[in-house]
Amino acid sequence: MKITYYGQSCFGIEMSGKHLVTDPFVTPNELAAHIDLLSIKADYILVSHGHQDHIHDLEALAKHTGATVVSSWEICTWAGTKGIEKVHPMNTGGKWKFDFGTVMCVTAQHSSSFPDGTYAGNPMGFVVWNDRKCFYFAGDTALTMDMKLIPMLCPPLSCALLPIGDNFTMDVNQAIIASDFIECKEIIGCHYDTFGFIKIDKEAAIKAFSAKDKNLRLVDIGSSIEF
Ligand code: NI
Numbered sequence: 132m133k134i135t136y137y138g139q140s141c142f143g144i145e146m147s148g149k150h151l152v153t154d155p156f157v158t159p160n161e162l163a164a165h166i167d168l169l170s171i172k173a174d175y176i177l178v179s180h181g182h183q184d185h186i187h188d189l190e191a192l193a194k195h196t197g198a199t200v201v202s203s204w205e206i207c208t209w210a211g212t213k214g215i216e217k218v219h220p221m222n223t224g225g226k227w228k229f230d231f232g233t234v235m236c237v238t239a240q241h242s243s244s245f246p247d248g249t250y251a252g253n254p255m256g257f258v259v260w261n262d263r264k265c266f267y268f269a270g271d272t273a274l275t276m277d278m279k280l281i282p283m284l285c286p287p288l289s290c291a292l293l294p295i296g297d298n299f300t301m302d303v304n305q306a307i308i309a310s311d312f313i314e315c316k317e318i319i320g321c322h323y324d325t326f327g328f329i330k331i332d333k334e335a336a337i338k339a340f341s342a343k344d345k346n347l348r349l350v351d352i353g354s355s356i357e358f
């Protein structure tokens with residue numbers, strides 16, 4: 132499983148020969164100015180909620196790639212009105228077996244509306260697995276006790292993609308507790324540094340995780356790691 136970071140909460144994940152992309156927000160992100168949105172391969176686009184910093188490039192990427200959008204009923208319906216043809220609506224608690232593996236939608240404690248203010252359904256995270264690997268993409272969320280359900284319901288996690296920027300989501304210390312709840316020591320941080328409210332001390336964050344015998348990876352935008 133290869134994971135590439137495109138900034139904010141946007142990752143590209145290669146799994147079972149398919150390309151998954153999370154929360155496409157690239158072109159407005161100054162930190163990702165060197166990334167060409169339309170060079171990103173996508174067979175499926177997983178969208179956690181309707182906020183601008185998660186869907187800004189959804190329409191462009193979905194139309195360019197022909198990818199299937201996997202998200203809430205409300206976001207999939209909205210995508211349909213934008214002319215995106217392939218959608219798979221889901222909701223929290225549900226799972227579905229796709230050709231690359233299984234996706235389960237899990238609770239995220241956040242809000243979800245479109246940039247024009249209309250309702251975008253419940254925010255969600257995703258746990259995704261095939262017969263060899265499993266990852267958790269948390270979306271935007273507070274720390275929740277519901278995270279304890281993930282190891283009860285899903286295969287052991289290879290890694291987890293957690294927001295650590297504070298202000299809108301968990302901070303580093305809450306993400307450390309989350310990693311206990313989900314029973315995963317390999318964490319990839321996201322939702323930090325993109326704008327002023329979520330700037331973090333990266334070195335301190337890595338040290339805080341390693342002090343608890345956990346590994347926080349802060350991947351350079353455009354770089355990849357293997358799990
Ligand atoms: Ni948000």
Ligand code: MN
Pocket residue numbers: 182184185271299322
């Ligand atoms: Mn966000």
